Amino acid sequence: MTVTIIGLGLIGGSLALSLRQHGLAHCLIGVEQQPAHAHRALELGLVDKIETDLGAAVRQADLIVVAVPVDAMVSVLPPVLDATAAHQVVIDVGSTKQALLAAVAEHPHRGRFVATHPMAGTEHSGPDAAVVGLFEGKTMVLCDTANSAPDALQVVEQLFRALPMRLLYLDGADHDLHTAYVSHISHISSFALALTVLEKEKEEQRIFDLASGGFESTVRLAKSAPATWVPIFRHNRLNVLDVLDEHLHQLQHLRELLAREDYAGLEERIQQANHIRKILP
């Protein structure tokens, strides 16, 4: 199958590597707005060629993957669908879904589109961040599949089952709610933690000296690119604000317990937090 990938960053690039590795794509075409990224993607062998004309790139492919930041997605997906014929399938891989689904709800080729979100990533970005095996064993969320044509859905299901990925079906609203809870808040928390440490610890050498694996793990997501995350927070603003308020409440509660030296209360809260161990062993 010929696959066109629009956006050759971490997700688009890693998907190219996975599809090639599993023999699922015999020809990979890239579309990439940044010339340096396009050049690098060719160098790294992520794609076989770069197309500068979007329509031409779409017309040559069996499957088109839109892997640009979620704000760009809303403007890129409609013209992609315009150029899509009845035998082709289009997916996105964005971290928010409601705005995108609304943008193409009335599109005459809506049925060719399957909204997907692989629950996988790293803190790096750009074509150099592409890694083999990023998606294997992870969850792929498929959204509002009732609005996709059955044959298009089947192509996507078979493809991602082959990687293999676990498929999970959610409607767009549920997707945005649950990813705010489980994914988006941990980025906010990590950004704020990095800002905290950079503000308090003016001696950068001390951060380097004292950083243990635990600190590095907690602050890792703070290395993530604003070009990816600002649009996600923007698209999912109300859900993110809601879970962020809960997070502030939990932190303020821990602060209050420590301030008034309620160590039994603090112990009880930590035991409660430890419950995450049962869900993510």
Add this chain to the structure above:
Amino acid sequence: MTVTIIGLGLIGGSLALSLRQHGLAHCLIGVEQQPAHAHRALELGLVDKIETDLGAAVRQADLIVVAVPVDAMVSVLPPVLDATAAHQVVIDVGSTKQALLAAVAEHPHRGRFVATHPMAGTEHSGPDAAVVGLFEGKTMVLCDTANSAPDALQVVEQLFRALPMRLLYLDGADHDLHTAYVSHISHISSFALALTVLEKEKEEQRIFDLASGGFESTVRLAKSAPATWVPIFRHNRLNVLDVLDEHLHQLQHLRELLAREDYAGLEERIQQANHIRKILP
């Protein structure tokens, strides 16, 4: 050299494994209050024997390592020093230092004691958490070394350089301040994040389904034991409250930017957070 380790949990157990692996201890004696942990430590081969009498355990050793939670440390270290003779060396491996240093400041055998803190750990606890290689390549903080006898200090420096670890010298007050900034706050943040997600996401299967590597990494420290961390927060209360207030401030600022849709401001803050990448590449 014969080494007695008091407290056979994650740190004490891992140190036993490292000392044995590097041929730095020919005999390892354990002291452990919980019979199940003592039994397990023997089974795992962390130590050669268990001593129930503290004085006897101390008298047999060249080096005594106190590896109990920091609140217990304050009561265990003085009787250990009471039983310590002029040729022996005692270290602790606790995450807070000022209270402990104050507790032994006037002890007649103060010179035999070297306060150390290895900047390494995991979210697990107990003898089963002991892992080979936990300390290799990490930083070992040595505190208030001017109050240790030069020969005792030399034994400790040679030992940990051999693992190998990087040695860093701080006074007790600086140690507690900087570890609050770099280590303790990331635990508070992770506990609060776990509590947030457990509160908002009532469908535990959803957490499991949607948890990516990023979420798991941010919430990993929330699996840490209250028996270890409540005493650390208690000992370092004022420093932890201070950095926690900064963390609340940073989170509230991100919330405010998102609430008023100041996406340029949000982008600027995330770029600032990304600066952590330069310190921890």
